[in-house]
Amino acid sequence: MDNDRKTQNFEKRKKDDLEEIETEQLYGENTDGIITEPFNPKDVDIVSQPMVISNIVEDLKDGSIILDPDFQRIPDLWNPQKQSRLIESLIIRIPLPTFYFDAGEDEKLIVVDGLQRLYAIKKFMALKEDDPQRLFLTGLEYLTEYNGHSFEMLPQTIRKRIKEQVITAYIIRAGTPDKVRTSIFTRINTGGLTLQPAEIKNSVYRGQAADLLKELAHSPEFLQATGGKIDSSRMLDCEFVNRFLAFYLLGLELYTGNLEEFLNNVMIRLQQEPKEQIEIFRQDFFKAMKYANLIFGDSAFRKININGKYGRINKPLFDSISVNLAKLSINDCEKLLQNKSKLHGKYTALLQNKEFVTIITNGTAKIPNVQNRYRQIKNIFQEVLDDDSIYANRKF
Numbered sequence: 001m002d003n004d005r006k007t008q009n010f011e012k013r014k015k016d017d018l019e020e021i022e023t024e025q026l027y028g029e030n031t032d033g034i035i036t037e038p039f040n041p042k043d044v045d046i047v048s049q050p051m052v053i054s055n056i057v058e059d060l061k062d063g064s065i066i067l068d069p070d071f072q073r074i075p076d077l078w079n080p081q082k083q084s085r086l087i088e089s090l091i092i093r094i095p096l097p098t099f100y101f102d103a104g105e106d107e108k109l110i111v112v113d114g115l116q117r118l119y120a121i122k123k124f125m126a127l128k129e130d131d132p133q134r135l136f137l138t139g140l141e142y143l144t145e146y147n148g149h150s151f152e153m154l155p156q157t158i159r160k161r162i163k164e165q166v167i168t169a170y171i172i173r174a175g176t177p178d179k180v181r182t183s184i185f186t187r188i189n190t191g192g193l194t195l196q197p198a199e200i201k202n203s204v205y206r207g208q209a210a211d212l213l214k215e216l217a218h219s220p221e222f223l224q225a226t227g228g229k230i231d232s233s234r235m236l237d238c239e240f241v242n243r244f245l246a247f248y249l250l251g252l253e254l255y256t257g258n259l260e261e262f263l264n265n266v267m268i269r270l271q272q273e274p275k276e277q278i279e280i281f282r283q284d285f286f287k288a289m290k291y292a293n294l295i296f297g298d299s300a301f302r303k304i305n306i307n308g309k310y311g312r313i314n315k316p317l318f319d320s321i322s323v324n325l326a327k328l329s330i331n332d333c334e335k336l337l338q339n340k341s342k343l344h345g346k347y348t349a350l351l352q353n354k355e356f357v358t359i360i361t362n363g364t365a366k367i368p369n370v371q372n373r374y375r376q377i378k379n380i381f382q383e384v385l386d387d388d389s390i391y392a393n394r395k396f
Contacts, residue, residue, distance in 0.1 A: 020229040020230070021229075021231075021315070022303070022311065022313060022314045022361075024315050024316070024361075025361065026365035027363060044180055045175070045176045045180075046170050046172050046173070051169045053090065053121065053163050053165045053166070054164070057122075057125045060118070060125075060126040065101070065118065066109065067118060067122065078119070080135060080136070080138050080139070083120035084135065084140055085140065086117055087121075087124050087137060088142065088143055090161075090162045090165045093165065095167075095168075096167050098113075098167075098169070099111070099114035099168070099170070100112040100169070100170050102172045103171050103173055103174045105175075112172070112185055123135035125162075129152060136148055137150075146158075178267070178268060179261075208278065209267045210267075212245075212270060212278060213242055216241045216282065217232065217235075217237035217238045217240070217241045218237075221289035221290055221293075222240075222285075225300055226240070226313060240315065241285070242266070243315065244285060244288070244319055245270065245281065246262050246319075247320075247323045248285075249266055249269060250262065250266055250269065252374060256367070257367045258365075259365040284327075285322075285326065287326060287330065288323070292321060292322060295340045301318040301322075302314060302317070303351055303357065304352060314360055314361075315364070316360040316373055317360055320374050324378050328381070332381075335384070336384055339384050339387070342384050342387065343384045346380040346384065350377075356373070356376060360373055
């Protein structure tokens, strides 16, 4: 399959998956998330550094520059002609746009902006000569005599010219606070396929936190509870898990109205948690997904449409239902399962309540709306549990 068709199929697949997720209005029409903890501008630690193409090629070969492992993006979106014309720009000395890298503690560089350009350079110069992915120049605009050439087939003077070209790079230094790095990633990410919030977190919070999100998002329990309908190619599934962990671990008490900041805060917390605590979080998530699936089935986390049928997956319903289930004991979850017809009746009535529908659709990140949806889901769970307790204790 050529690159154009691969790109089209990816975009169609992404569109189809996103249609399964209901659009969410977080803060309202004319407002945005409130910055409750602005960082110190002095913490922005970015240095400008010229980089020679020959050195970049060596770094690509030995893995010192990381292109795609953890970003969950498609790195090879440019077709051969577009890649070839970037190489042509190097030959005729047209300056390339600025590159941005994030320097990890392991001294490796992760690409923040410039992924497609670096991938073109890698395919032309860093792959082995017999690699089937190797780029042969095609569709050149000026140097048409080099169409069909690999790097080794070019004249020595041209190869030398390419290798000596210098690009401008900005590097986010290791030790820059995670919240600052997250903001920098968001501001400078300008490529044709920009990073999603979950992809940024996956890069900034490398290690235990990011690994846990990916593990839970790929778990059979999560896939069953969501019907496998949440897009994983751009880490939307990890965003759902991130929301669960934030409200589950930090609680409503620490929520100050900025959802993105809240999601970042739990990632910082997860980086510091001992393994035994991570295991508790993991098991509570699996419990929540298991019982959401057993109790609600295909209707889990979905609103009811005007036609009476269940619609697309709703993020606020996902986090409020799953966190409330995670907070219950297995015994209480079993009671809900045993009385699921009664719970379905209360749940259906709640989803037909216009006020409740509004708070899980508009301004969903506002503090009162967040508190209200959690309280109302908790209430219907508790009502069923209380009814079951009265029934169990009744003497006949």
